[in-house]
Structure formats: C-alpha cells, structure tokens
Amino acid sequence: MTTTKPPVLWLNVTIFTLTFLIAVIATPLYAYFVGFDGAQWLMLLFAFSFCGLSITAGYHRLWSHKTYEANSVVRFIYAIGGAFALQNSILHWSSDHRIHHRYVDNNDKDPYSAKRGFFYSHIGWMLREYQASRYSDYSNCRDLQKDKIVMWQHKNYVTLAILTNFGFPLLFGVLHGDIWGALLLIGVVRLVLSHHTTFFINSLAHIWGSQPYTDKNTARDNGVLALLTFGEGYHNFHHIFENDYRNGIRWWQFDPTKWLIKSLSWIGVTKNLRISPEDRIEKAKVRMLHRRVQQRLMVNEASLSNQLKLARLDEEYELLLQKIADYYEAKKRLIELKKQNLLKHYESFEFLQQYNEMKRMLEEQRQSWQRLTAQYV
Numbered sequence: 001m002t003t004t005k006p007p008v009l010w011l012n013v014t015i016f017t018l019t020f021l022i023a024v025i026a027t028p029l030y031a032y033f034v035g036f037d038g039a040q041w042l043m044l045l046f047a048f049s050f051c052g053l054s055i056t057a058g059y060h061r062l063w064s065h066k067t068y069e070a071n072s073v074v075r076f077i078y079a080i081g082g083a084f085a086l087q088n089s090i091l092h093w094s095s096d097h098r099i100h101h102r103y104v105d106n107n108d109k110d111p112y113s114a115k116r117g118f119f120y121s122h123i124g125w126m127l128r129e130y131q132a133s134r135y136s137d138y139s140n141c142r143d144l145q146k147d148k149i150v151m152w153q154h155k156n157y158v159t160l161a162i163l164t165n166f167g168f169p170l171l172f173g174v175l176h177g178d179i180w181g182a183l184l185l186i187g188v189v190r191l192v193l194s195h196h197t198t199f200f201i202n203s204l205a206h207i208w209g210s211q212p213y214t215d216k217n218t219a220r221d222n223g224v225l226a227l228l229t230f231g232e233g234y235h236n237f238h239h240i241f242e243n244d245y246r247n248g249i250r251w252w253q254f255d256p257t258k259w260l261i262k263s264l265s266w267i268g269v270t271k272n273l274r275i276s277p278e279d280r281i282e283k284a285k286v287r288m289l290h291r292r293v294q295q296r297l298m299v300n301e302a303s304l305s306n307q308l309k310l311a312r313l314d315e316e317y318e319l320l321l322q323k324i325a326d327y328y329e330a331k332k333r334l335i336e337l338k339k340q341n342l343l344k345h346y347e348s349f350e351f352l353q354q355y356n357e358m359k360r361m362l363e364e365q366r367q368s369w370q371r372l373t374a375q376y377v
C-alpha cells in the first residue's frame with residue numbers, strides 16, 4: 001500500500017530555505033568583508049524583540065488565550081509586529097493554536113503534534129498541506145472575528161507582511177547608511193531568528209525540560225528556552241493553566257512577556273490580567289510529585305517495605321492537600337474581611353490568629369512532604 005503525502009507548500013519551503021541560507025551564508029560573509037556596527041546590532045535586537053513580543057504577548061497570550069485585555073493602540077502595534085514576524089495572520093495563528101491546546105499530542109488533530117517528532121512539530125507541519133480541510137475554518141475564533149484590528153490584519157496580511165519585512169529594514173538602512181547590511185541583518189537574520197525561536201515552543205518545549213505540573217501531555221518547563229522566547233519556555237505550566245497571563249510564575253523566572261503585560265497595565269493600556277488560583281497551582285504540583293514517587297515505589301510493590309512507604313506517602317499527601325485547602329480558604333476569608341474593613345473587630349482578631357496558625361501548619365507540612373519525597377526523586 002502506498003500512502004501519498006499531501007502536496008508541498010512551495011511558497012513556505014522557498015521562504016524558509018532562502019532566508020535560512022542567506023542568514024547562515026551571506027550574513028557572515030558580509031560581516032567579514034563589510035562589517036556591522038553597534039547601531040545595526042542594536043536594531044537587530046530591537047526588531048527581534050518587536051516581532052517576538054508581538055507573537056507572545058499579542059498572538060499568544062492576548063488573542064489565542066484571552067488572558068487579558070488590551071486597548072486598540074496596543075492591539076494595532078501587535079498586529080503590525082505579527083505581520084513583521086511573518087507567522088500568518090492573528091486569526092489563522094490563533095485558530096491553529098487553540099486546536100493545539102485542545103487536541104495536544106493528537107497526531108491527527110494537533111496541527112504541530114510533538115508526537116510526530118522534532119522536525120514535524122518545528123517546521124515540517126508548515127511545509128506540506130497537512131490539514132488543508134480546515135485552512136479557512138475559523139469557527140473556533142468567533143470572538144476574534146469581532147475584533148476589527150484582527151479582521152483588518154487578516155484581510156491585508158500579505159500587503160502588511162511585505163511592507164513591514166521590506167519597509168522597516170529599508171527605512172533603517174537608508175537612515176543609517178547601509179541598505180544591504182540592514183536588509184541582511186534586520187530583514188533576514190531577524191526573521192530567521194524570530195521564526196526558529198518561536199518554532200522551538202512547538203518542538204523543543206514539548207521534548208526537552210521538566211514536567212512539574214502535569215504529565216498528561218508532552219509540554220515541558222525549560223528555563224533555557226524561556227531565555228530565547230520571551231518567557232514562553234515554561235510550557236508545562238502554560239498547558240495546564242492556559243488562561244494565566246503569566247508563563248513563568250515565580251519572580252526569578254525569565255518571562256519578559258509577563259513583565260510587558262503587567263507594565264502596560266500600570267499605564268492603563270492593558271487590563272483584567274487573569275491569574276490562576278494559587279491553591280490550584282500548588283495542588284497540581286503536589287499531585288504530580290505524588291504520582292511520580294508512587295510510580296517509583298510501584299516498581300517493587302510486592303515488598304513489604306515499599307507497601308509501608310506507599311502508605312506513608314499517601315498519608316502525607318492527603319494531609320498536605322487538606323492543609324492547602326484549609327489555608328487558602330482562610331486566606332480568601334481574610335481578604336474578604338480586609339475588604340470590608342472588619343479586621344479591627346474582636347472576632348476578626350481571633351480569626352487572624354487562626355489564620356496564622358494554619359499558615360504555620362501548612363508550612364510545616366510542606367517541609368515534611370519535601371523531606372519525604374526528596375528520598376525518592
């Protein structure tokens with residue numbers, strides 16, 4: 001039986017191949033014979049960031065997942081940056097991405113399923129007409145079809161992509177005095193870097209890294225990838241808490257997309273930033289660790305000592321879940337009391353003491369859980 005492969009998308013193949021070859025062959029030669037100066041490197045960094053953040057903060061966290069709202073000026077800037085990044089229109093990209101989340105790792109439905117291998121999920125999926133039947137089916141993005149900027153960008157995508165990809169480098173080249181240098185560095189190298197770092201989210205971030213929150217899909221947390229992708233490397237967290245405007249939730253995690261969205265909210269151009277409840281995040285992590293240790297111990301389930309260890313593990317696990325629930329319930333009530341300005345009352349004072357006690361007990365239980373699980377993982 002012969003299986004016919006879907007037709008090749010020659011335009012995509014040509015763009016990816018040509019830009020890649022120019023970036024790796026012509027650019028070093030130009031650097032050697034003519035050279036680039038500081039202003040050009042700085043402009044490369046700026047243009048790369050403009051493209052990257054338009055995709056991560058705009059296409060991804062704003063439009064695909066609706067994790068916050070942005071005013072029309074911000075949306076317009078993202079729409080231009082997205083066309084400059086040459087990753088298709090907002091509508092098309094978001095439609096693909098919503099399917100990716102819904103059917104993650106399903107080789108027939110996930111447009112860039114990581115289970116089809118590195119090459120396919122990185123770039124292969126765009127080289128042939130794999131899912132031609134749904135190319136113009138945007139029924140999963142009805143909400144986005146009400147956004148005038150999204151529809152304007154979708155209708156004028158090709159024009160915008162050409163204008164930005166030639167216009168910005170040419171403009172800079174003329175002002176700076178080296179048109180060819182600008183076309184190479186700001187035009188081609190910027191595009192190739194922006195393409196492949198974004199593609200890493202679909203490929204590497206589903207292959208390389210840790211799974212602290214869930215192992216129900218292939219998504220991984222990876223700090224190195226976060227550095228290259230404006231924070232999108234914390235992909236394991238993202239696949240379970242996709243409505244959260246953050247991907248790196250700790251202060252020390254590199255997530256400039258989060259910093260950008262938050263900073264913009266201080267000047268009022270973004271609002272309603274959504275975050276996942278802390279207790280759900282902590283519970284997910286605890287559940288994952290419990291499963292992992294359980295799996296280790298199950299290997300030799302027959303031994304009595306392992307059975308005892310499993311029983312103790314379950315006991316500590318249940319205790320921790322209970323204490324998490326108690327503490328966050330109390331925390332919610334404390335916030336309510338604060339809101340109503342009732343903390344001065346006598347009962348509230350008593351409640352505050354209870355709250356502090358719960359906090360202390362949870363901390364103790366966390367430590368005991370850590371000590372126990374550290375022996376196995």
Ligand SMILES: [Zn+2]
Pocket residue numbers: 060064065097101238242
């Ligand atoms: Zn996503």
Ligand SMILES: [Zn+2]
Pocket residue numbers: 100201202206219235239
């Ligand atoms: Zn993913």
